[in-house]
Amino acid sequence: xxxxxxxxxxxxxxxxxxxxxxxxxxxxxxxxxxxxxxxxxxxxxxxxxxxxxxxxxxxxxxxxxxxxxxxxxxxxxxxxxxxxxxxxxxxxxxxxxxxxxxxxxxx
Amino acid sequence: xxxxxxxxxxxxxxxxxxxxxxxxxxxxxxxxxxxxxxxxxxxxxxxxxxxxxxxxxxxxxxxxxxxxxxxxxxxxxxxxxxxxxxxxxxxxxxxxxxxxxxxxxxxxxxxxxxxxxxxx
Numbered sequence: 742x743x744x745x746x747x748x749x750x751x752x753x754x755x756x757x758x759x760x761x762x763x764x765x766x767x768x769x770x771x772x773x774x775x776x777x778x779x780x781x782x783x784x785x786x787x788x789x790x791x792x793x794x795x796x797x798x799x800x801x802x803x804x805x806x807x808x809x810x811x812x813x814x815x816x817x818x819x820x821x822x823x824x825x826x827x828x829x830x831x832x833x834x835x836x837x838x839x840x841x842x843x844x845x846x847x848x
Numbered sequence: 849x850x851x852x853x854x855x856x857x858x859x860x861x862x863x864x865x866x867x868x869x870x871x872x873x874x875x876x877x878x879x880x881x882x883x884x885x886x887x888x889x890x891x892x893x894x895x896x897x898x899x900x901x902x903x904x905x906x907x908x909x910x911x912x913x914x915x916x917x918x919x920x921x922x923x924x925x926x927x928x929x930x931x932x933x934x935x936x937x938x939x940x941x942x943x944x945x946x947x948x949x950x951x952x953x954x955x956x957x958x959x960x961x962x963x964x965x966x967x968x
Binding site: 786797838 | 960
């Protein structure tokens with residue numbers, strides 16, 4: 742099973758700042774089958790990125806995904822108030838696993 | 849609007865059973881694979897089960913194998929999860945999600961979830 746480790750666990754930033762979230766896999770993720778989700782309290786997760794770097798429909802371009810192999814990142818170029826949430830990565834190249842999540846909180 | 853609506857959650861005693869349902873609307877349910885994903889209180893996401901568009905293939909997480917059964921009725925645009933021999937650690941919000949893409953797929957549409965509480 743591919744284990745995904747997300748870091749940091751919590752990121753404290755101010756609106757307008759840049760956020761970089763990391764997702765590291767225990768083995769190479771085939772074909773960059775890596776997705777990112779955003780979850781706000783009391784809500785279902787929302788798909789942001791698939792295929793490591795393809796934004797889902799309706800996702801603002803301040804969200805970008807990058808990486809390949811075992812190292813992936815989600816970057817939010819300028820944090821908006823509505824971006825403070827928990828973010829999960831998920832690999833779907835070998836079975837399916839989620840990372841433990843990164844909470845982006847207001848500093 | 850593409851939508852998934854879960855139902856069937858509730859309070860059940862350890863060892864009991866529960867059947868969750870997920871009703872799909874505004875898309876052609878029969879051509880999509882589907883997942884169940886759960887989230888224990890204050891915890892992260894855990895994949896539970898997958899079913900292909902024509903009821904196969906079917907996969908389960910080790911934590912539920914032998915106790916949970918996933919199924920679907922394409923004529924009714926509905927997905928189900930039969931949960932038997934429930935344990936306290938099965939307490940969670942259960943989401944159904946539409947699967948897209950290659951490999952095992954990612955989830956592009958999620959329901960709002962239904963809460964299952966296993967407690968005496």
